[in-house]
Amino acid sequence: MQLLEPTLTFAFEARVEIAESLRIGRGPGEEVWFTPITGGTVSGPRLSGVVLPYGGDWSTTRPTGTTLDARYLLRADDGAVIEIHNRGVFQSSKEVETRLVKGDPVAESEYYYRTSPVFQTDAESHSWLTSRVFVGMARDEAGVVCIRFFVLD
Known part of the structure; x- marks a missing residue:
């Protein structure tokens, strides 16, 4: 029996605008x-549309x-509303993180910023979002988080 090798197919990119982060705090x-x-x-x-100004990233x-752990809404060009629950991981060296915070250009290959999104909608035209597994590759661009979403085939 031949086992399938996974492949990724680019589906869309979200350019998510964000406001200043708020420190909630926690333990040691x-x-x-x-x-x-x-x-x-x-x-x-x-998929094409807009990111709605609701939700956030913890x-x-x-x-x-x-x-x-981000939850927010998308509105597709056809008017359908799509919820996204996007969990992920960010890892980098202290030096790279300092450069990112300063707004210096940093190559995406210098850090690990990946997500695992799950979508929800009852719009028939976008039901494919709810029946596939996705991988997101994220990067920071001056106040915008850009996430390329790929379907795992």
């Missing part, structure tokens, strides 16, 4: 932050890296 060795999502755009071969930073 970790910090919890909330980053409001204020809008954005969605474009690609499988992140927990520990010495080993940061885990992310």
